Amino acid sequence: MIYIHKRIVKIATGTKSQTINICTEDNIHGEYDYILRIMDSKQFTSYDELTVKQFSSIDDLINSIQKDHHGIMEKSSGKTEQVISILDEAKENIHYTEKPSEWEEKAKEIVEKSIDQFILDFIDFPYLHRVEHSIHCELYNILSNGRLLGNQYPLGDHSISQAVHKEWPEYKPRPEKGNRRGNFDLSILSPEQLKRSTIKDFRYGRIKPFIAMELGLDYKLDHLDQDLYKLKNSEIQYGYLIHLIREQYVSDHFNDMERFILEEIHDPVKVAYARISDSMIYYKLVQDKDIKAIPIR
Template sequence: MSQAIIDAMDIAINRLVDGFIANPWLHRVEHSLHCELFMLLKESHALSGVMEGKGFTTQLVHKEWPEPQKSGTRPRRGNFDLAVLKPTAQNWGLDDFRYGRAPLVAAIEIGLNYSLRHLQGDLRKLQESGVPNRYLIHFATPRCRSQKGVIEAVLDLIEKEQPNRLKIAYVDHSQNVLRKLGDTEISSITTE
């Protein structure tokens, strides 16, 4: 796996975070954030290319990629918001691609104004997936009321993230706090 892919993902996600900090009302729904991040990821040279499977060509970045289930007893929840395919895995066929069995470099889950329960569900999905690089991104707009306990849960995740290879980005305008990828703790939002 190329470190350039992970670096490009981190940069794109932090650009999404910066945009949300500056303008939390730019996106009305979570799916709009998915589209924005998809575009930011594809702007990177490391993620803009295509790869060859057995008899077909596809791109590296995908939206709504089927969730693999490596362990756990939780019923399959559905799809990852965004996923990046492993560029060197060319020994898979069209059915592997169609049914989401192609190997992933990373999976991303994004939340907008969701409750602690939703955040925990996204976390569990990522943890049980077996995907080597996992991203959990959570945003809350000003005056959002569904954030009870979310900051505490994110702080707890930050302490445990290294062994799990989980990267967390977090912005909560209602409580004036943020955490970009690479930060070690949650800090205050500053406006200039």
């Protein structure tokens, strides 16, 4: 560790990334005002380099890490208004416009119809898949097999990508994950977003998907609640929760779960739901206002 303007600064270097941890004014181990992460090993810094630069302030140190080393601000005390992280710059450049494009409106319609059909298929064949990852693959195939979402689109000036992505990184880190980012189960990137992005933006998942989906199979209410927070934390424009239950594998207070689905989920997140019991089927399609119940014949 080193001291810069009376603050302890620690560098932690891993195999894929490096963090620069700037302690609070009390200099207590583990208590940091700022944490910056460098994702490219070629951009890693060192104690010697930071010492030689003789920064004029903590702001100057932070700006140098961001500008010279492409550092991403993972934690900020909020005291430094001058700091603009690489992630915030990406937000300005890659963020969807407030009014969706014609392509995005059509993609949203396709996604919702696909999710609805996916729910109805699950009702007909609840044991077509054993585990959740297999269900992810099925919905991915449904989405990517269509002409609009299955097309290839320009990425930046010289590359090609696609609209549907599995395990796309969350846009914002979450405190319960140690201020790291997890991944969305499925995401949609628009051609406009891809065209405005660089390979580095794409590689490090800095593009904010305008659609993200979280799927759950045979989970209790707490998992649904966590998935909701995940989508809302990253402020996804169109978020979808798809919650599937085969009742013989799950013991939960289903009335509470279904009340949560109907009363506590608010825009922009929408829920599709299906629960299969021995004698009844309960389900909700994306735009439904109520949960339907039908007997199994």
